[in-house]
Amino acid sequence: MRAVSRASPAGLAGVALLLALAAASLFVGAGHLSLARLTQDPAAWTLFAASRLPRTLAAVLAGAGLAVAGLVMQTLARNRFVEPMTAGGGQSAALGVLAVTLLWPAASLPMKMAAASAAALAASSLFVAVAQRLPPTQPLLVPLFGLAYGAVLGSALTFLAWRTDLLQYVEVWINGDFSGVLRGRYELLWLAAAATGLAWWAADRLTVLSLGRDASVGLGLDYAAMMRLGLVIVSVVSAITVTTVGMIPFVGLVAPNLVTRLVGDHLRRATPWAALAGACLTLGCDVLGRLLRHPYEAPVGTVLGVVGAAAFLWLLFGPRPARA
Amino acid sequence: MIRIENVSLTRGGARILHDVSLTLPKGGLTALIGPNGAGKSSLLSLIARLQPLQTGRISVEGLPVDATPGRVLARTLAVLRQDPGVASRLRVRELVGFGRFPHSRGRLTPEDDAVVAATLDQFDLTPLKERFVETLSGGQRQRALIAMTVAQATDYLLLDEPLNNLDMRYARDLMRRLRARADAGRTIVAVLHDVNQAAAYADRIVALRDGRLVAMGAPAEIMTPETLDAVFGYRMRVVEVDGRPMALHHL
Numbered sequence: 001m002r003a004v005s006r007a008s009p010a011g012l013a014g015v016a017l018l019l020a021l022a023a024a025s026l027f028v029g030a031g032h033l034s035l036a037r038l039t040q041d042p043a044a045w046t047l048f049a050a051s052r053l054p055r056t057l058a059a060v061l062a063g064a065g066l067a068v069a070g071l072v073m074q075t076l077a078r079n080r081f082v083e084p085m086t087a088g089g090g091q092s093a094a095l096g097v098l099a100v101t102l103l104w105p106a107a108s109l110p111m112k113m114a115a116a117s118a119a120a121l122a123a124s125s126l127f128v129a130v131a132q133r134l135p136p137t138q139p140l141l142v143p144l145f146g147l148a149y150g151a152v153l154g155s156a157l158t159f160l161a162w163r164t165d166l167l168q169y170v171e172v173w174i175n176g177d178f179s180g181v182l183r184g185r186y187e188l189l190w191l192a193a194a195a196t197g198l199a200w201w202a203a204d205r206l207t208v209l210s211l212g213r214d215a216s217v218g219l220g221l222d223y224a225a226m227m228r229l230g231l232v233i234v235s236v237v238s239a240i241t242v243t244t245v246g247m248i249p250f251v252g253l254v255a256p257n258l259v260t261r262l263v264g265d266h267l268r269r270a271t272p273w274a275a276l277a278g279a280c281l282t283l284g285c286d287v288l289g290r291l292l293r294h295p296y297e298a299p300v301g302t303v304l305g306v307v308g309a310a311a312f313l314w315l316l317f318g319p320r321p322a323r324a
Numbered sequence: 325m326i327r328i329e330n331v332s333l334t335r336g337g338a339r340i341l342h343d344v345s346l347t348l349p350k351g352g353l354t355a356l357i358g359p360n361g362a363g364k365s366s367l368l369s370l371i372a373r374l375q376p377l378q379t380g381r382i383s384v385e386g387l388p389v390d391a392t393p394g395r396v397l398a399r400t401l402a403v404l405r406q407d408p409g410v411a412s413r414l415r416v417r418e419l420v421g422f423g424r425f426p427h428s429r430g431r432l433t434p435e436d437d438a439v440v441a442a443t444l445d446q447f448d449l450t451p452l453k454e455r456f457v458e459t460l461s462g463g464q465r466q467r468a469l470i471a472m473t474v475a476q477a478t479d480y481l482l483l484d485e486p487l488n489n490l491d492m493r494y495a496r497d498l499m500r501r502l503r504a505r506a507d508a509g510r511t512i513v514a515v516l517h518d519v520n521q522a523a524a525y526a527d528r529i530v531a532l533r534d535g536r537l538v539a540m541g542a543p544a545e546i547m548t549p550e551t552l553d554a555v556f557g558y559r560m561r562v563v564e565v566d567g568r569p570m571a572l573h574h575l
Contacts, residue, residue, distance in 0.1 A: 136409055203430075204425070204429070204430025204431065205429075205430060207414070207422075208422060208425060208430075210412055210414075211408070211410050211412075211419075211422065212408055212409060212410065213374075214369070214374045214403075214405045214408055215405070215408050215410065215422075217372075217373065217374055217394060218372060218374065218398065218402065218403045218404075218405075218473075219398055219422060219423075219425045219426055219476070220393075220394040220395040220396075220397065220398025220399070220425070220426045221394065221425070222394060260413050261413070264413040264414060264415055264418070264456060265412045265413040265414050266414055266415070266418050268430075
């Protein structure tokens, strides 16, 4: 996150926004919580440490991870309209867990996570392989293919779950929701944060990929190896998010698009900004979901569906970015 | 030296290159000419290891292109494909900076920064350096891509139709710059469509047709009505202007 801290008033404003949202997230919810009660009431402290803090961290980690995964995927596919969740990554991760659950019910959580990651990797690899074969003159074919591809995988998932009577179980992964996040049940999301760090580390080389295969080879980049690294980042983030909090749509699409409009496609600059934007968007939508029908909740997936779709339409049809 | 031995290429059942053997000495500017579909771009991309060699051998400076690590080759040879489709939100200085990738692997050193600044200046790109590539005109983008390739600072430079999209002034500028680099001992191979540019600036012209080598020699040897007819398939007048041959190919 060096670039953000080094940077501009805009970076500071972004961090301040994230902190404000985090504070709101810590003190908004069905159970009443205030700073005064926190110091006096041990039950309030338990609520804070076991639920509110993990929930806030989960939203930040998942949002940042998905935004960076989206940015990486858009770089690999050389297309701005793809995101990991809807283009098969999320559905295949859920398929992977379901398969392990059926074949080997005693599997531990890390094993399920590994299966989810492997399934997401296979699905994302296939997606990018097909995306590269689609004509670059028709950029909308890629997201259309992604939607169809994700829908097919999603149908397979639903069918399998229905036949095995596990539909309710699967619902948990399909609908992103932070309300079930408790201490001890979100920590794997730190791995998604680590994958984000990997993207930042490899930012220069991943950006070379965006110049296309020929330019990458000409510059001496191991194109295939870099492609694999990018796919691993995308898959791990997708799989971990799906298995811990469920599918969260649009973050991977809206946050990177917003960011690259302003700071450009160089991942060295765009990665920290995308992480920040994704965290703010996800956390903001989660807080909003808790406030809309207080004390009841709207799941973050639903809120993001509405907010994200509106934001995306604005990105598509709104004012063009100024010529820098 | 670029050594090409018995190279053939088949794609989708069609013969693109037919047993091409060719040796280009170190230093100098070579123009590759020929009609559309002659195999010029394919030959260039084989030399630059952008596609796998099917038969034959190619080496650059003694390095076999199919067996040398990409990183090593990238410090010997730079290539610009025709229309690489880079329309991204990279700033011009970032794009040109990627030319330094083989040397610094991404993190630009002060030395890299100096090379990038000098190259931007050379190609009149300094006023555009903060612009996103996607906002440039076709000619500006072409200049930025050439600048990236030149910033790679390799002894060998392969350019596929570098004059595409350039206006007369920038086309002339580029040819003069390439000439100066060749005079400084670098080896440049460029696919050119305008035989007169080739005749005016190249040391030697290599002519391909239907995947075969038809002619090779100094401009004066190639720029004859008979040879040009053999290459392009129609008769054109060749006149001499200020001691240089000039084909009236448009008449």
